[in-house]
Amino acid sequence: MSVIELSLLxxxxxxxxxxxxxxxxxxxxxxxxxxxxxxxxxPPGQVLSTSIWAASDSWDLTALPMFIxxxxxxxxxKLPDDMFSGLAPWMQxxxxxxxxxxxxxxxxxxxxxGSSAATCATIGRxxxxxxxxxxxxxxxxxGTLAGAGTLGLLIPPSIILIIYATVTEQSIARLxxxxxxxGIMLAGLxxxxxxxxxxxxxxxxxxxxxxxxxxxxxxxxxxxxxxxLLILGVIGSIYGGLxxxxxxxxxxxxxxxxxxxxxxxxxxxxxxxxxxxxxxxxCMIAFILAGAAYLTAAMGFTGIPMALAEWITAFQLxxxxxxxxxxxxxxxxxxxxxxISMVVLTTSIIIPLVEKSGFDLIWFGIYIVLVVEMAQITxxxxxxxxxxxxxxxxxxxxxxxxxxxxxxxxxxxxxxxAMFPGIALWLPSTMLDR
Amino acid sequence: xxxxxDKLYEAALWAAAxxxxxxxxxxxxxxxxxxxxxxxxxxxxxxxxxxxxSLAEISGYMLAAASFMALAPTxxxxxxxxxxxxxNGLPPALRRAAELLAFGIACVASAYMTxxxxxxxxxxxxxxxxxxxxxxxxxxxxxxxxALGTLILTIALIDELVTIVMSDRPSFRDAxxxxxxxxxx
Numbered sequence: 095m096s097v098i099e100l101s102l103l104x105x106x107x108x109x110x111x112x113x114x115x116x117x118x119x120x121x122x123x124x125x126x127x128x129x130x131x132x133x134x135x136x137p138p139g140q141v142l143s144t145s146i147w148a149a150s151d152s153w154d155l156t157a158l159p160m161f162i163x164x165x166x167x168x169x170x171x172k173l174p175d176d177m178f179s180g181l182a183p184w185m186q187x188x189x190x191x192x193x194x195x196x197x198x199x200x201x202x203x204x205x206x207x208g209s210s211a212a213t214c215a216t217i218g219r220x221x222x223x224x225x226x227x228x229x230x231x232x233x234x235x236x237g238t239l240a241g242a243g244t245l246g247l248l249i250p251p252s253i254i255l256i257i258y259a260t261v262t263e264q265s266i267a268r269l270x271x272x273x274x275x276x277g278i279m280l281a282g283l284x285x286x287x288x289x290x291x292x293x294x295x296x297x298x299x300x301x302x303x304x305x306x307x308x309x310x311x312x313x314x315x316x317x318x319x320x321x322x323l324l325i326l327g328v329i330g331s332i333y334g335g336l337x338x339x340x341x342x343x344x345x346x347x348x349x350x351x352x353x354x355x356x357x358x359x360x361x362x363x364x365x366x367x368x369x370x371x372x373x374x375x376x377c378m379i380a381f382i383l384a385g386a387a388y389l390t391a392a393m394g395f396t397g398i399p400m401a402l403a404e405w406i407t408a409f410q411l412x413x414x415x416x417x418x419x420x421x422x423x424x425x426x427x428x429x430x431x432x433x434i435s436m437v438v439l440t441t442s443i444i445i446p447l448v449e450k451s452g453f454d455l456i457w458f459g460i461y462i463v464l465v466v467e468m469a470q471i472t473x474x475x476x477x478x479x480x481x482x483x484x485x486x487x488x489x490x491x492x493x494x495x496x497x498x499x500x501x502x503x504x505x506x507x508x509x510x511x512a513m514f515p516g517i518a519l520w521l522p523s524t525m526l527d528r
Numbered sequence: 529x530x531x532x533x534d535k536l537y538e539a540a541l542w543a544a545a546x547x548x549x550x551x552x553x554x555x556x557x558x559x560x561x562x563x564x565x566x567x568x569x570x571x572x573x574x575x576x577x578x579x580x581x582s583l584a585e586i587s588g589y590m591l592a593a594a595s596f597m598a599l600a601p602t603x604x605x606x607x608x609x610x611x612x613x614x615x616n617g618l619p620p621a622l623r624r625a626a627e628l629l630a631f632g633i634a635c636v637a638s639a640y641m642t643x644x645x646x647x648x649x650x651x652x653x654x655x656x657x658x659x660x661x662x663x664x665x666x667x668x669x670x671x672x673x674x675a676l677g678t679l680i681l682t683i684a685l686i687d688e689l690v691t692i693v694m695s696d697r698p699s700f701r702d703a704x705x706x707x708x709x710x711x712x713x
Contacts, residue, residue: 111633112610112611113611113613113614114614114615114626114629114630114633115610115611115612115614115615115626115627115630116610116630116633116634116637117603117608117609117610117634118608118609118610118611119608120633120634120637120638121610123637123641124633124637127637127640139640139643139644139647140644142641142644143644143645143647143648144648146641146645146674147592147645147648147671147674150591150592150595150596150674151588151589151591151592151670152588152591152592153584153585153587153588155588155591156551156555156587156588156591159548159551159591159594160548160551160552163548163552337559340555340587341555341559344551344552344555344556344559345556345559347552347556348552348556369545369548369549370541370545372548373541373544373545373548373594373598373602374541374598374601374602374605374607375607376548376594376595376598377544377594377595377596377598377599377602377607378602378607378608378609380591380595381595381599381602381608382609384595430611430613431611432609434609435609474613
């Protein structure tokens, strides 16, 4: 059996077993097992235990449960409720007014949470009813929320970036810092879109509210300030080389407890819930990583990734052509798979190809996150769309249509980051090395 | 039996949570020591040079133990991801058959993994393998927890298989359907 036939058979097998409802982590393990048995390359059991153990026992990966825990603690404070009232008074002057709360709120919450659906749900729970009550355009309110929620993946801490860093053996700290500017750029694009839309559709905007004096504005956002400091502290200590990603995450956990205690939401119940929720979420991700580690090891034995890399490089595609092909491929894959599975599945196959084509792996991490973000808002499988479907009762394709302009802005962001790699790579290049 | 199994999953979840909390505590103490030293240096006092030996390795082992001990309760909580799009499209009778097939495959895979991990831990124990750091940790201990966690997952999968045969649907279906928030990263 040739390598090409084998890859096609494995691919079909993978999709069948995924579609049959077997858990993704186990499906990856089974496909890895079959790949090794089919090529008779090595004893499958020994590789299973060694590769999974090597992937699960990791200091760097410890950042994952810690950042998830930090997000879970802050989610159980009054922070989500304060986000709207604290940000709204500052946005009254911008054309588009409170619609910007969606974007800025999501960007801030993204900096404490690594998940885009959680960001979308947390901000949307408060801001969506408020916006609709005040007579803002429903299409824009829902669309910008779905789009801005995806910032959760790009702005550090980001679960997807930790996963990418682990499977490609890149530095989590550098990837986090690389995500900062593209994240701000994307938020800027979204806000620019809101401004332009608001200027063009003045008749669809509600009447402005009376301006609030500075003192009241500060009072309304009083509780947001410590959280902003917490975010700056966590990201700043990674940037400044003061702490590794794991240490920064642990600091984040303790500061979140302090904040929760200060705002009076720290109870035995909230402590227990946050810890157990974080344990389950990180277990789910660690299990997928374990399955992916075995699949990656198995793939190495079959020789498929190298053969694929050689096959594709033989076409002598220009980098932009290769990126276009990959982007379309990811957009299609993203219609059916969630972000984590997309990253772990493809990195085991595509990274040799990416390295051979001369892309920087830190840059490629940011690219892949942007593309996975796009996948979060493409129907029929898009977690942000699910969340908003649950919240508004609208059909998932309707919400997808509302979000289309933001999807196109993300495509623009991918093009910008591809044309100017410095957007992602400049900030980490100024980092102090540890 | 039901009560025993539920207690087993709960105990496994708490063991995992305890591992994670311990990691946070140890790293926190270490960071506190470093901050204290920084302050002492500023005051031109001798630093304490307090250090938790082999912290990175021990954290790694506890993380591995936590990840695997939590497998079964995470399954019960409906938090492990799978593609349910095709399953949701099936008529009820076929869906039940498909669920049985999926759980059957998962049981076999999980049992195989349990066997491999148990063997792995046993080999580490027999050859007395220890970590490379200053504190020599017996690798068999964390590896035994990995095997134990996978064993509990296998038990939970069999438990679910029986539940579907008796009552047509996995016990966590409602949780799984409600659980769209925060599971994708």
